């Protein structure tokens with residue numbers, strides 16, 4: 078379906094994501110003249126606003142969440158916006174919505190940033206008002222269900238109105254520049270691919286650590302937990318990009334075909350291969366913060382931390398453990414992938430008293446975007462009493478390497494791709510389902526073994542059992 082939409086319809090237009098990410102991203106695309114002049118943006122939500130009130134709402138959001146130096150041409154941007162109030166659960170309001178959207182010249186892109194419980198009635202309403210035809214595509218914000226079963230229900234409801242090539246499932250991690258850079262690193266260089274396998278790689282670590290706690294998302298988070306909120310989507314997508322075979326082309330089908338093979342090759346996780354935690358009060362950056370149960374106002378068995386030892390059962394990754402770890406209220410905000418290479422097969426320096434350490438590649442995704450390869454080097458000196466070797470970093474800091482280039486937030490990229498119809502960075506149905514299948518089995522395992530979260534102090538790296546999970550294999554998490 079290759080059309081560039083000239084109408085964008087945003088559901089959840091007064092929500093938190095719209096304020097923090099969607100409106101600022103659209104305004105940035107407008108400022109950089111990346112969306113055509115005739116593109117109109119219609120917002121809809123339950124709040125009873127008119128066009129002007131919505132424009133004021135949007136202006137306040139931009140002033141709050143967009144750097145001042147990026148806010149150029151804002152008056153013209155706000156003029157693109159209009160608004161239609163809607164109770165998404167009743168068919169009645171959709172005709173007025175369709176009238177507000179009008180007849181697109183080229184096509185309509187819809188973005189659903191609403192609670193998943195509204196997906197089905199919304200799709201029914203869109204069909205009812207003739208807003209689901211061939212020239213309409215739909216973007217879906219997570220969470221897409223809470224299990225394989227509920228995700229299939231949502232996907233079925235969407236598929237009844239929108240074919241897969243018109244369905245754009247968002248995982249905002251795929252919009253992050255450094256995540257895409259992983260593909261460039263692997264497939265635009267000859268260096269890494271020959272050694273990107275079990276023969277040369279000893280293990281891989283993927284960490285997504287956050288310092289924030291519940292951030293007011295009490296009800297949502299307590300139903301979700303770290304496994305469903307972060308592992309099922311973002312972390313498994315990162316893992317798939319690390320593990321996939323080289324696709325034949327940088328296109329949506331080729332890339333997603335390779336990712337889904339990895340996701341389907343994930344081995345079922347056994348008891349003892351996961352650790353869960355829930356934070357208690359502690360301190361982050363010198364500020365004391367309350368525990369999860371205090372923020373929630375009751376006790377709960379939801380995990381705010383998960384560490385998992387995973388395996389990908391195929392030739393390339395035979396026997397290579399993947400240690401995944403994510404949590405809220407950890408000491409720092411960091412997302413990174415660590416590729417730990419094996420030791421050299423024989424050291425010629427042993428007789429000279431020098432020790433070698435295996436190479437390690439650290440791909441920093443946020444907050445610092447950099448790629449560091451640790452290599453062994455000789456410490457300068459005449460070496461009369463032996464040779465000394467030390468590990469030194471080969472460091473590429475992306476902002477320095479590409480200074481002058483704007484660092485775009487993920488939603489800028491994804492909204493533009495949605496408007497233009499490029500599915501490469503969106504998640505296909507079979508991927509989502511493979512992800513849920515693996516995650517559901519972990520949850521079933523927790524239930525069967527009565528595994529409940531261990532506590533950890535806010536500002537620490539999770540329960541000590543998470544350290545033990547890696548240490549048992551002689552592995553230390555990268556921060557230690």
Ligand code: BG6
Pocket residue numbers: 219287306307412
């Ligand atoms: C969201 C999760 O998908 O990702 C949040 O629901 C989490 O709980 C967020 O905080 C993290 O995104 P980022 O881009 O800040 O790493």
